[in-house]
Amino acid sequence: MKTGKYCAILGNALGTHNLDQLVNSRPLATLPFDGKYRLIDFQLSNLVNAGVTNIYGIFSQKNVPSVLDHIRTGREWGLNTLLNHFFVGFYSNEDGKQTVCDSTYYTQLLTFLRRSHSQYTIFSTADILCNINLEQLIHVHEVNKRTMSVVYKKMPKDQMSVVNSVIKLDETDTVSEVKDYDESKHQEGDLVSMSAGIYIINTDFLIRMMEVEQHVEAPRKLRYLLRDKLVELGALGYEYTGYMKNIHDVKSYFEANMDMLDPKKFTSLLHATQKVYTKIKNEEATYFSESSEIFNSQFASGSVIEGRVTNSIVSRRCEIEKSAEITDTILFPHVQIGSGAKIKHAILDKEVVIAPGVTIEGSSEFPIIIEKYGHVTEDVKL
Secondary structure (H helix, E strand, O other): OOOOEEEEEEEEOHHHHHHHHHHOOOOOHHOEEOEEEEEEEHHHHHHHHOOEEEEEEEOOOOOHHHEEEEEEHHHHHHOOOOOOOEEEEOOOOOOOOOEOOOOHHHHHHHHHHHHHOOOOOEEEOOOOEOOOOHHHHHHHHHHHHOEEEEEEEEEEEHHHHOOEEEEEEOOOOOOEEEEEOHHHHHHHHHHHHEEEEEEEEEHHHHHHHHHHHOOOOOOOOHHHHHHHOOOOOOOOEOOOOOOOEEEEOOOHHHHHHHHOOOHHHHHOOOOOOOOOOOOOOOOOOOEEEOOOOOEOEEEEEOOEOOOEEEOOOOOOOOOOOOOOEEEEEEEEOOOOOOOOOEEEEEEEEOOOEEEOEEEEOOOEHHHEEEEOOOOOOOOOOO
């Protein structure tokens, strides 16, 4: 693919109001995943693996440091050279409206697109987890000579959310209908053609469309603008058949992490034909003492494990003391678990400390979240 022919926009995610304390101190894009990644790593890796290295990430002004701290210079993704760039733009979202943007939103985006001199623009968001080969999508889009193409995935009903869009295609794979997901319209066992929120659109056309939108009374955020233009532009539907997870609430986020303990799903997402890049930290390997017992779990670097860990994800620099039992749980970085503590079906955010002997027990449907910097000294149960 010709360098500079494509640019990309990483948009804000939807449905984060259902992620509770997990997004109080960070946007969904920088939410930890599988011990050492962040959700945004997958979108960035998809793009750079396809040779797209002129990227603009747009986020609300809330929790800016989390984004800047993770991306930094963009070195891990090869975005820190003279010809490759990652720009971060912020907009005000104080009213909390999901679909409507403020006056600065399109001004920044239009400046980026005009300066990119690209022929095509790729748009994606952080709430859809996948490792997609965008080169194949790019090839299909160019061959079919469409103004816009959209990625969709046939998803089980139980993985859908009201913030998702359902598309219908005609015999030429052209989008003929777009609707908001309505649970009552689908039966158990149905596979729903969900828009993955990944679009390719001709840049010149996108600029003209955005110039009009920014002057309306209530301009829509770009994700909604593109969605609402699918039928009008006769967009091409591109079906993705690999692993995909729709991150829209605590349960779906918890399940996505637990999926990584399944070798087939782990390989499909993280060891497909494309590499997933993330911020590198040079640390010593995790230490497992003689008292430790490990069953079907994953560990990042720098931890000290003396207790029992079953079906769990343990991030960097965690400490699990003797006689502690961790089951079906996600530990974010720098978590400390005291001796004799029992944790089951929980998500423990960064820097959480669990006192010795404490029990925390949720369920697979409702995992308990311990907020960042929490110090738990009493039992927590559903």
